[in-house]
Amino acid sequence: MATRALKSARLRRLRRAELSSDTLLLARQLIGHYVVHDHPQGRLVGRIVETEAYPPGDPACHAYIGPTARNASLFLRHGHAYVYFIYGTWFMLNVSSERAGQGAGVLLRALEPVAGLELMRRLRGVETPTELTRGPGRLAQALAIDRAQDGVDLCRPGPLWLAAGPGPTGEIGVSVRIGLTRAVEQPWRFYERGNPHVSGPLRLRR
DNA sequence: TCACTGATCGTCT
């Protein structure tokens, strides 16, 4: 069982030097690595299976308008969390993705639940494994991510961090990004093909 | 499985 194997194995924190500081490369590279939240009630771990890149100069990127109070974390050097609130209900977790002062990020769109599933079920209020972390709003809720994690350095000791994973198990698919009204044609979404935890319509999961 | 709709509130204009 994946959960048991992970508990016996020791997770290794990803060093910043291992992470690309090119947004598109990082979005692809993050597939297969782990997000870990050491929550007071237990460790929550998910394996990244879907990302979207929001590179410098992208009109859909929140940093496009320049630095503001909300998007400040996107301008931190790569490897920091950018968490924002949207639609009055949901938080989204991103990883800053370029050098300091250059606003860009990678949105984590879906995870495969790996450890802490019982706590994830309580946080989400659902039972089905594929409904726990499929979609950016859901994964943030399942990992108890909120504004408190905005600006956190994911490469330093702390409750929220990135751990080295096994990498992609299958082929990485590429598609347009989901839910946008600007720059809709850019193929900047990356996902593990055929993985049932990937979000979006079927044609964007195959 | 897909398309459509309402909910909901922080952020920026």
Next chain:
DNA sequence: GACGATCAGTGAG
């Protein structure tokens, strides 16, 4: 005052 990197529920094919 408008809008949004979403989700759950509903109804149709």
